[in-house]
Amino acid sequence: MDYDLIIIGAGPAGYVAAIRAGQAGLKTAVIEKKHVGGMCLNWGCIPSKAMLESAKYFSRLGMAADFGVEGLDTKSLKFNWEKAVKRSDRIVRRLTKGVEYLLKKNNVETISGTASVEAPDTVVVDNRMLKTKNIIIATGSYPRPLPFKVGDESRIINLENMFSQKEIPQKLLVVGEGPVAAEVSQMLALIGREVTLLKTAEKVFPALDDYLNSYIDKRLVSLKIKTLEGTAGIDSVNLDDYEGIVNCMPRRGIKPTGALNPEEKESFYVVDGHFMTSIKGVYAVGDVNGRSIYAHAASAQALAAVNHILGITETMQTERVPMTLYTDPEIAQIGKTEQQLTAEGTEYKVNEFPLSANGKALTEGQPEGILRIISEPKYGEVLGVQIISHNATDLISEAAAYMAVESTVWDVAHTMHAHPTISEVFLEAGADAVGKPLHKA
Numbered sequence: 001m002d003y004d005l006i007i008i009g010a011g012p013a014g015y016v017a018a019i020r021a022g023q024a025g026l027k028t029a030v031i032e033k034k035h036v037g038g039m040c041l042n043w044g045c046i047p048s049k050a051m052l053e054s055a056k057y058f059s060r061l062g063m064a065a066d067f068g069v070e071g072l073d074t075k076s077l078k079f080n081w082e083k084a085v086k087r088s089d090r091i092v093r094r095l096t097k098g099v100e101y102l103l104k105k106n107n108v109e110t111i112s113g114t115a116s117v118e119a120p121d122t123v124v125v126d127n128r129m130l131k132t133k134n135i136i137i138a139t140g141s142y143p144r145p146l147p148f149k150v151g152d153e154s155r156i157i158n159l160e161n162m163f164s165q166k167e168i169p170q171k172l173l174v175v176g177e178g179p180v181a182a183e184v185s186q187m188l189a190l191i192g193r194e195v196t197l198l199k200t201a202e203k204v205f206p207a208l209d210d211y212l213n214s215y216i217d218k219r220l221v222s223l224k225i226k227t228l229e230g231t232a233g234i235d236s237v238n239l240d241d242y243e244g245i246v247n248c249m250p251r252r253g254i255k256p257t258g259a260l261n262p263e264e265k266e267s268f269y270v271v272d273g274h275f276m277t278s279i280k281g282v283y284a285v286g287d288v289n290g291r292s293i294y295a296h297a298a299s300a301q302a303l304a305a306v307n308h309i310l311g312i313t314e315t316m317q318t319e320r321v322p323m324t325l326y327t328d329p330e331i332a333q334i335g336k337t338e339q340q341l342t343a344e345g346t347e348y349k350v351n352e353f354p355l356s357a358n359g360k361a362l363t364e365g366q367p368e369g370i371l372r373i374i375s376e377p378k379y380g381e382v383l384g385v386q387i388i389s390h391n392a393t394d395l396i397s398e399a400a401a402y403m404a405v406e407s408t409v410w411d412v413a414h415t416m417h418a419h420p421t422i423s424e425v426f427l428e429a430g431a432d433a434v435g436k437p438l439h440k441a
Helices: 014-023 038-042 045-067 081-105 178-190 210-222 230-236 295-309 338-344 359-363 392-404 409-413 424-433
Strands: 002-008 028-032 109-112 115-119 122-125 128-137 141-143 156-158 171-176 194-199 226-229 244-248 251-253 282-284 323-325 330-335 349-354 370-375 382-389
Touching: 002 014, 002 115, 002 295, 014 028, 014 081, 014 295, 038 045, 038 081, 045 081, 045 178, 081 109, 128 295, 171 178, 178 194, 178 210, 178 244, 178 323, 194 230, 210 330, 210 338, 210 382, 226 230, 282 295, 323 392, 330 392, 349 424, 370 409, 370 424, 382 392, 392 424, 409 424
Parallel strands: 002 028, 002 128, 028 109, 128 282, 156 244, 171 194, 171 244, 194 226
Antiparallel strands: 115 122, 122 128, 141 251, 323 330, 330 382, 349 370, 370 382
8 A cells, every 4th residue: 555654653743743744634644652742641751740730739739728727738739649640641542542543634644553664665563564655763762871880770760761660769869950850850759759869970960051050959949959060970879879860951852663764863853944864755753863852842743744745845943942850849941052153253132020029929929930031232123032930831932922923012011911910020021121020029
């Protein structure tokens, strides 16, 4: 059977590409060897965020008396890991069924098995040969091995098996960097586990602005998370002290087997502006190309690749991908950092507004945080936005909209915001940028 497009992998890159292709009338098949939804839906983004919300909810119960709730004995509270996992599983099942329905509705054939790419027009699945005009590789990534050997490997906890465990050990070593390391460390600390974070980079999340990394470091201290750093940290750690070791190492691309070998660099496929590999008609989207670790970036890349197949040559602006951390509070960033602008020799200014002066944040008991707008001083174009807030991952979309149309701080300052809302911090920071702050001392 011949196809217009075969997609390998049914994660947020693969299934989005498949749905878009099906909507456009392309004869499409998506091949998945495990579960529709991929890592993100089954053991990554969704389960981890569900567990983070359970951990945050548990932590906030200690504030119940401040909200006028009496009769709650906080000393008797305990976190039931297994029940929290069951809630997460219910959410995952609902979402995976939705994806399966959408694939079927859009006439996408779902093939279960392991794909081998043998030629630009040939994919083999469990001895079944499939012919196609185009291929999209969306096989994702996997954490690199730990930087040391663990005698008893049963103590190693990978994210793929973390949420299938009935209980989590009390004393844990989290190893790695980036959003996953930060989120997992906080989640475990919030439910009362003793956590040490062994950072494999100088900064917890190297891609973030130094201001945000500094905040993360302070927040880790406030949660009593001990941090160790780099080679010195590895040399000083005694693995026998820990009941569990959580692998949050940087990731490497997962590539299908077969005779076809597009150009690679540091375990990731090299792609052009349309996410085509070095082989014409063969695309690589999502984690497997190393451009971004985020599911929303993977989905956007998938749409761009399918559009290119359809003859739409518009490119995706990869520098405007929102970076998000679902920590407590959440952290988000888009655009340039201060460090990048300094290195480029670009003039900029920073204007801020704290959540502690925002009415909605105070009523919700969530006053910790800040909005920072980085702009170009002459014309006021917004160059970057950084947010610390309990809903920063939602607020960052407003910043993305501003930057998509090259808005200025004048536009931000003149955008009406409902009151009381957390989003009013944009209005206030924008007003501060044009020299007319209303609620800033």
